Amino acid sequence: MKELILLRHAKSSWEYSVSDRNRPLTEKGMKRIAQMATVSSILFKDQEIIFSSPANRALHTATLLMNTVAIDFEKLKVNELLYTFDASQVLEFIHSIGDKYEKVICVGHNPAFSSVIRYLSDTTLRNLPTAAWARIVFSQSQWSKVANGKCTLGLPKEILA
Secondary structure, eight states: OEEEEEEEOOOBOOSSOOOGGGOOBOHHHHHHHHHHHHHTHHHHHTOSEEEEOSSHHHHHHHHHHHHHHTOOGGGEEEOGGGSOSOHHHHHHHHHTSOTTOSEEEEEEOTTHHHHHHHHHBSOOOSOOOTTOEEEEEESOSSGGGOOSBEEEEEOOHHHHO
């Protein structure tokens, strides 16, 4: 059985004249990911590895999560393939994860993550909000064959209200 958490990066800023890859998180985004990490700490602590897009906003989200939940930074792997907005590239990455890992977090971007969630699971979620996560549990034992997963969502409180 495999478990995948897709965590969308926290809210980023358009205030600075920097490339998309270098956009920073907003102060609100930093607070929100810390809150989400705290509320979901048991779920996040249980993961074996965290893969992150190299984009500043995704990597910052991953490190804030890890710091908040006290996850060893040795579990963090930056992967260029996750800096994409294309679902097929994210799916290719997921299917290439080593089978030694049972529980994985990927930190990255929309619209790719929302599309992958719909493709790999039983959810009809249209848009994964910033700092939100989707946990997909698969019955398959190989990442290359994951499909038809059972999805649970972790959404910011103000979205649920």
